[in-house]
């Protein structure tokens with residue numbers, strides 16, 4: 001049986017209507033819905049969609065001025081290439097959020113705000129095929145855009161996108177969620193509603209993303225007031241490291257050679273090459289990296305005993 005275009009299921013070969021991620025370079029990936037008669041223009045020239053149809057996922061294809069790779073969409077590749085309408089959460093943060101929500105297939109999760117749908121895709125693909133994501137945004141255009149994307153990506157059966165101010169009107173479902181995630185400017189206003197949306201019989205998790213500590217302080221007070229326990233905050237500081245082999249320098253060598261190390265240390269005063277010890281070590285690389293992305297405050301609402 002033919003599989004409908006979907007991020008959840010896929011056939012071995014690419015069909016018309018599939019969303020593909022065209023990998024051009026490390027910094028350029030273009031999400032494209034494959035349609036006969038259309039041509040993708042990018043850094044390596046033109047690529048007619050006809051050439052993509054029937055090819056295997058991951059295959060390298062020749063465009064008019066270079067090669068590209070046709071990748072199957074995952075939530076990570078979608079996050080890296082999606083059309084941005086707001087600030088978004090990146091994969092490292094999404095992974096931490098999913099872990100703190102204890103998200104797994106079959107769970108019901110409420111999210112606000114939807115924004116560009118970056119985290120929404122990560123949640124939807126984690127709780128699928130039997131769970132459900134209710135995502136809420138105050139902005140109608142963002143909600144309708146993400147609804148279109150859910151449909152195109154075959155995620156409609158596991159998602160509901162709602163236009164709603166969660167700080168004044170609460171969530172679409174009450175007494176049924178296993179987890180709530182907040183990425184809104186005043187999370188403390190939405191926290192009493194988050195408590196209402198969580199299942200009384202199963203209890204659930206709440207995770208709130210905030211860029212600054214003042215928001216965290218107010219969110220923690222609101223969580224305690226709404227009955228949440230085990231309230232903790234972590235700071236997200238991703239740092240990329242690289243293992244390199246470096247010359248090992250003793251203190252004595254440093255005192256005699258100073259800054260000349262390691263350039264001049266390869267030859268001694270007689271011009272003879274000196275073997276230098278090398279040691280494997282981890283350095284921060286690239287040297288300049290964005291550090292703090294935000295704080296995640298997480299807490300548990302216990303089930304109410306019958």
Ligand SMILES: C[S@@+](CC[C@H](N)C(=O)[O-])C[C@H]1O[C@@H](n2cnc3c(N)ncnc32)[C@H](O)[C@@H]1O
Nearest residue numbers: 088089113115116117118119137138165166167
């Ligand atoms: C930073 S964006 C969320 C980005 C999203 N996490 C992502 O990964 O794409 C914040 C969103 O919250 C929405 N928002 C702000 N206040 C809200 C409220 N009270 N109720 C619902 N949505 C709200 C904004 O319209 C905006 O789209």
